Amino acid sequence: xxxxxxxxxxxxxxxxxxxxxxxxLYLGYAxxxxxxxKLLLExxxxxxxxxxxxxxxxxxTIDYGKGRGSPRTLRVDTDDCLEGLAELAAAIQTEGxxxxxxxxxxxxxxxxxQPLAPSPVETFGRVPRALTTEEIQDIxxxxxxxALRVKQAxxxxxxxxxxxxxxxxxxxxxxxxxxxxxxxxxLEHRQRFALEVVAAxxxxxxxxxxxxxxxxxxxxxxxxxxxxxxxxxxTVGAAGVAYLSVMGGTYESFFLPQIVDRSxxxxxxxxxxxxxKKTVGIPVIAAGRIATGDLAHRVIAEGSADLIGLARVLWAxxxxxxxxxxxxxxxxxxxDPDCDTCxxxxxxxxxxxxxRWPHEKMRDWKDRFR
Numbered sequence: 001x002x003x004x005x006x007x008x009x010x011x012x013x014x015x016x017x018x019x020x021x022x023x024x025l026y027l028g029y030a031x032x033x034x035x036x037x038k039l040l041l042e043x044x045x046x047x048x049x050x051x052x053x054x055x056x057x058x059x060x061t062i063d064y065g066k067g068r069g070s071p072r073t074l075r076v077d078t079d080d081c082l083e084g085l086a087e088l089a090a091a092i093q094t095e096g097x098x099x100x101x102x103x104x105x106x107x108x109x110x111x112x113x114q115p116l117a118p119s120p121v122e123t124f125g126r127v128p129r130a131l132t133t134e135e136i137q138d139i140x141x142x143x144x145x146x147a148l149r150v151k152q153a154x155x156x157x158x159x160x161x162x163x164x165x166x167x168x169x170x171x172x173x174x175x176x177x178x179x180x181x182x183x184x185x186x187l188e189h190r191q192r193f194a195l196e197v198v199a200a201x202x203x204x205x206x207x208x209x210x211x212x213x214x215x216x217x218x219x220x221x222x223x224x225x226x227x228x229x230x231x232x233x234x235t236v237g238a239a240g241v242a243y244l245s246v247m248g249g250t251y252e253s254f255f256l257p258q259i260v261d262r263s264x265x266x267x268x269x270x271x272x273x274x275x276x277k278k279t280v281g282i283p284v285i286a287a288g289r290i291a292t293g294d295l296a297h298r299v300i301a302e303g304s305a306d307l308i309g310l311a312r313v314l315w316a317x318x319x320x321x322x323x324x325x326x327x328x329x330x331x332x333x334x335x336d337p338d339c340d341t342c343x344x345x346x347x348x349x350x351x352x353x354x355x356r357w358p359h360e361k362m363r364d365w366k367d368r369f370r
Contacts, residue, residue, distance in 0.1 A: 036084030165250025
């Protein structure tokens with residue numbers, strides 16, 4: 001029924017066994033200090049076992065001291081991380097999926113005493129310090145070193161986190177980048193940092209796929225919108241990234257009433273991926289509550305994207321791909337769009353679980369943290 005959804009698909013020289021991917025989803029399952037924990041390994045084994053073609057490990061920091069999003073953000077910033085990362089890559093690949101890591105600098109959203117950002121724009125009551133040009137170049141180098149560690153650890157590709165309003169996106173946004181130097185002003189200048197990161201990473205990893213989590217719309221009146229982001233998509237695509245994983249929103253827009261309402265709708269970010277896909281010649285991943293096989297199939301068939309990104313959909317029911325393929329969609333455990341328990345737990349620094357899980361699984365998950 002969904003033959004196109006389960007057909008192989010190539011990203012550069014890498015072939016995915018189908019068009020389903022696990023989109024990065026931060027759950028805080030890393031150990032304190034950003035280590036690869038037993039819980040993290042078990043979680044990603046389960047996600048890889050689901051039948052998706054590619055698993056993207058979420059939000060690993062290139063600078064734990066200055067750019068981490070939380071104390072439980074996975075680390076890729078030192079060679080001491082390599083052993084744990086290699087174990088994580090093997091855990092995913094052994095279950096039959098390709099493995100990737102999303103690398104990131106949180107910028108103004110970093111959970112540190114003095115966040116760094118393109119410009120000193122107030123962020124939830126704090127004002128970050130503007131980066132110097134020398135610090136910008138250090139961060140470019142940190143991205144490159146982190147990407148090389150991902151490759152050395154045995155992953156199949158790496159993804160740059162240019163979404164959610166983190167540092168790469170902060171430079172592109174006219175709202176958060178008010179610099180007057182070569183990194184600010186026009187879009188051509190605001191995109192400079194991201195393009196320098198792409199170039200440095202590609203030089204470091206050579207013939208190794210480099211994806212990009214792409215913020216298409218901040219959903220803020222003075223933020224980055226589709227007109228500029230689609231122009232940027234064409235530029236970053238031409239710079240050699242392997243794919244664009246498209247999303248919308250930042251921490252400053254996610255909780256606005258109109259965005260909360262939007263996020264309850266099925267496929268609420270597909271319009272963004274469709275707009276971006278028209279401007280690029282590389283694969284595009286769509287995400288955003290694509291909860292049924294029919295919707296996933298239509299996204300591909302109608303040309304809105306090339307691949308499907310499943311995040312909470314897959315976390316709520318890791319058997320989603322199998323149930324869709326076998327025509328058992330009535331058995332799928334769906335994420336409740338009116339429930340934000342997992343998000344609230346993450347924001348409080350607690351280990352999240354899904355309230356829709358069967359009682360046995362929920363009891364087992366909770367028992368691990370007694």
